Amino acid sequence: MTAISPKEYMTVSAARLLRNEDVCFVGIGAPSAACNLARLTHAPEITLIYESGTIATTPDRLPLSIGDGDLHDTALTTVSVPEMFQYWLQGGRISIGFLGAAQLDRRGNLNTTVIGDYDAPKVRLPGGGGAPEIATQAREIFITAEQSKRTFVDKIDFLTSLGHGQFGESRGTFGVHTKGPTRLVTDLAIWDMLDPEGRKVCDPDFQAQTAEFVVVSLHPGVTRDDVVGSVGWTVRFAPHLEVTPTPTPLELETLRALHARSANSQ
Amino acid sequence: MTRFTTLSDAIRDNVSNGQSIAMEGFTHLIPFAAAHEVIRQGVEGLTLIRMTPDIIYDQLVGVGAARKMVFSYAGNPGAGLLHRVRDAVENGWPRALELEEHSHAAMANAYHAGAANLPSAVFRGYRGTDLTNVNRNIKSVICPFTNEKLACVPAIRPDVTIIHAQRADRNGNVQIDGIVGVQKEAVLAANVAIVTVEEIVDDLRALPNRNANTCILPGWCVTAICHVPMGAAPSYATGYYPRDNDFYLEWSRISSDRDRFLAWIEEHVLAHPVDASVQEGAR
Numbered sequence: 001m002t003a004i005s006p007k008e009y010m011t012v013s014a015a016r017l018l019r020n021e022d023v024c025f026v027g028i029g030a031p032s033a034a035c036n037l038a039r040l041t042h043a044p045e046i047t048l049i050y051e052s053g054t055i056a057t058t059p060d061r062l063p064l065s066i067g068d069g070d071l072h073d074t075a076l077t078t079v080s081v082p083e084m085f086q087y088w089l090q091g092g093r094i095s096i097g098f099l100g101a102a103q104l105d106r107r108g109n110l111n112t113t114v115i116g117d118y119d120a121p122k123v124r125l126p127g128g129g130g131a132p133e134i135a136t137q138a139r140e141i142f143i144t145a146e147q148s149k150r151t152f153v154d155k156i157d158f159l160t161s162l163g164h165g166q167f168g169e170s171r172g173t174f175g176v177h178t179k180g181p182t183r184l185v186t187d188l189a190i191w192d193m194l195d196p197e198g199r200k201v202c203d204p205d206f207q208a209q210t211a212e213f214v215v216v217s218l219h220p221g222v223t224r225d226d227v228v229g230s231v232g233w234t235v236r237f238a239p240h241l242e243v244t245p246t247p248t249p250l251e252l253e254t255l256r257a258l259h260a261r262s263a264n265s266q
Numbered sequence: 267m268t269r270f271t272t273l274s275d276a277i278r279d280n281v282s283n284g285q286s287i288a289m290e291g292f293t294h295l296i297p298f299a300a301a302h303e304v305i306r307q308g309v310e311g312l313t314l315i316r317m318t319p320d321i322i323y324d325q326l327v328g329v330g331a332a333r334k335m336v337f338s339y340a341g342n343p344g345a346g347l348l349h350r351v352r353d354a355v356e357n358g359w360p361r362a363l364e365l366e367e368h369s370h371a372a373m374a375n376a377y378h379a380g381a382a383n384l385p386s387a388v389f390r391g392y393r394g395t396d397l398t399n400v401n402r403n404i405k406s407v408i409c410p411f412t413n414e415k416l417a418c419v420p421a422i423r424p425d426v427t428i429i430h431a432q433r434a435d436r437n438g439n440v441q442i443d444g445i446v447g448v449q450k451e452a453v454l455a456a457n458v459a460i461v462t463v464e465e466i467v468d469d470l471r472a473l474p475n476r477n478a479n480t481c482i483l484p485g486w487c488v489t490a491i492c493h494v495p496m497g498a499a500p501s502y503a504t505g506y507y508p509r510d511n512d513f514y515l516e517w518s519r520i521s522s523d524r525d526r527f528l529a530w531i532e533e534h535v536l537a538h539p540v541d542a543s544v545q546e547g548a549r
Contacts, residue, residue: 028344051370052292052445064511065343067293069502072444080481081292081317081448082378085371090390113367118400124355126341126348129318132395133371162394174394175415 004247006187007146009219011037011255012247014098014144014185023047024096025089025134028066030144031098033258034185036062040254049088051130053079062262085130089137097138099131100145103156106212106233108143108163108181108193110135111156118158128160135161136171140179140201147186147230154233164193170208181213188227190217190244198238217242268438268485273497274539276460276490277303285425286313288377288456289322292447293343293509296322296501297430299494300462302535305329315424317373317448318343321500321517324350325535328527330360336422338368345514349521359524367401372419377448379421380455391417427456430498431483432505433465438485441470444504446481453483462494464506 014034018024020043026035028050036059039046047056052067056076063071072078079088088094102125103111112131116122135141141163145151163181165173171180182201184191194200194214195207215227216238228235247255271279281287281304289297301322304312313334314323321342326332328350340351354363368376375387388407398404407418429449431442440461442449453459461483467473470482500510520530 052294052447054445064345064514065293065509067343067445067447068511069294069444069504069508072294072504078445080446080450081370082374082451085374086378086389090371113396118396121356124340124347124352127337127339127367128369128395128397129339129341130370132369132393132397133391136393137390159394159396165394171394176393 004252006219008247008252008255009244010144010146010185010187012251013190013219013244014142015041015251017142017183017185018043018046018096020045022095023049023093024098025049025051025094025130025138027097027099027131027134028063030100030146032062033255034144035098036258037251037255040258041251049084049094051081051084053081053084055079055088060261062258085133089130089133092137092139094134094138095140097134097141099134099141099143099161101143101151101161103151103153104143104145105153105156105163107165107167108141108184108213109156109159109165110143110161110163111158113158113160115157131161135163135180136176136178138178141181142183142185143181144185147188147227149230149232152231152233164208164211168209172208184213188219188222188230189215192216192238194238212236214238215241217244219244220246268488269490270438271490271492273300273303273462273492273494274307276492277307277309280426280458280460280489281307281309283309284311286315288315288422288424288427288452290316290427290429290447290449290452291498291501292318292445293320294445294447294501295430295442295449295498295503296320297428297462297497298322298499298501299497300428300430300460300492301326305331305531305535306539315422317370319348319351321348321514324348324517324521325531327351327354327363328360328521329531332363333361334364334366336366336368336373338370338373342514342517344511345518349518350527353524366403367397368404368419369395369397372404372417373422374448374451376419376422377451377455380423381451384421386418386420388416388418422452422455424452424456426458426460427452428460428462429453430462430494430503432463432503433467433470434461434463434491435467435470437469438488438491439470440483440485440488440491442481442483450481450483453487458489459487460490460492461488462492462497464495464497464503466493
């Protein structure tokens with residue numbers, strides 16, 4: 001088997017965050033690969049939901065768009081888009097929202113709208129789509145993205161989807177009482193949303209106003225300098241850094257077969 | 267009452283400069299053939315409404331048919347950015363494009379409100395996002411029972427909604443299978459609704475394995491029906507043809523250059539009227 005790529009570490013590590021009992025609202029791209037890998041390995045009963053209205057979908061290949069025919073053909077049921085956002089997302093029935101981003105900050109706020117000024121953008125990005133309400137209404141948010149100084153920035157140009165707001169704020173400042181971003185999985189590391197005392201979001205004493213994403217695990221072969229060099233803010237590392245467990249042969253074979261099937265059918 | 271007509275007549279009779287038009291279909295059943303007829307007829311100054319502008323509005327914006335776009339996700343699904351929309355927003359080519367930008371939840375609720383004949387949609391949304399700073403149509407109301415502050419956006423009431431569906435019967439009743447998106451809401455919210463279909467059957471009630479719970483639009487809710495096989499390509503029609511993912515990827519190359527885009531429009535839209543529409547449903 002060929003060497004494990006950083007992106008494979010990312011997808012496998014992201015997949016491992018998901019559990020059988022999760023009801024997961026899946027973003028397209030990197031999140032979609034991770035969610036389907038989880039379903040094809042350790043979480044066969046996981047409920048995957050795409051914003052096109054497909055509930056408990058079990059595609060054999062990765063969809064190119066959030067509304068590919070396979071998602072409907074393999075779904076338990078397909079509902080209208082208003083129903084999806086009203087009953088299922090706003091109704092509080094989603095346990096995990098899995099999102100990517102063009103830009104993110106250390107507080108887990110996401111930008112998918114513009115690079116530069118909104119009225120005179122350098123790059124007009126696609127926009128929020130379902131993400132602004134997924135970010136606030138799914139009970140917990142996982143984020144996955146490849147690290148680069150362009151993506152991991154000190155200050156995002158536009159706040160499309162709320163993480164924990166600015167330092168000094170919390171989600172409660174905006175009337176949001178779901179957990180928000182708790183974990184970030186990249187091609188180099190796993191990050192947790194921790195306050196300065198190392199408390200997690202689920203801890204009743206968690207201090208949201210001062211929390212940020214902290215590196216808790218480095219993928220094998222990755223150094224602290226690699227992480228620091230691809231992030232636009234001063235990185236905090238956990239006192240006891242873990243090494244991310246290597247993907248198992250089953251995870252790797254399943255992921256590669258999934259990508260191969262997807263490439264063949266596109 | 268529904269009128270069976272050619273696509274060119276349906277557009278000529280119902281679409282005019284300066285209208286607000288919603289062409290819906292959430293990745294699935296996108297009414298491309300109808301949009302191409304709008305381009306051929308040279309309609310201008312449109313307000314284009316659509317959750318996911320997709321390639322269909324990239325083409326309409328690229329030929330300069332629109333002055334404003336109301337949307338919530340303007341990407342080429344699975345392939346990246348919409349280059350014609352970008353060029354209009356970033357450089358004003360071929361003309362400036364005003365944006366009214368929402369989230370999916372907001373637009374879905376706004377269509378729902380339009381279909382329900384309400385003035386606005388109330389929902390829990392837009393919390394903490396900068397979108398509220400750039401769109402004056404995002405406001406809030408206080409729930410009179412709980413005092414919860416809720417987002418409020420105006421109902422979407424298009425002058426014209428255009429959708430594509432799998433089939434209609436000879437009484438003009440329309441059936442949609444698969445990912446149904448917001449098509450039903452968009453049709454019921456509009457003043458005029460045009461539906462292109464893959465197939466015209468005698469009677470939806472008489473279909474084998476028929477299911478009255480599938481998405482049905484009764485004929486008296488639809489203004490015009492046009493028989494346009496492959497009318498959603500390069501998107502797809504469940505039960506008829508798959509999404510042309512290669513074209514979606516290829517579109518990134520075609521649309522990234524103004525001249526290449528115009529040449530494509532010339533060859534595939536202007537010089538290629540598909541509207542020798544099969545008229546077997548016309549009476």
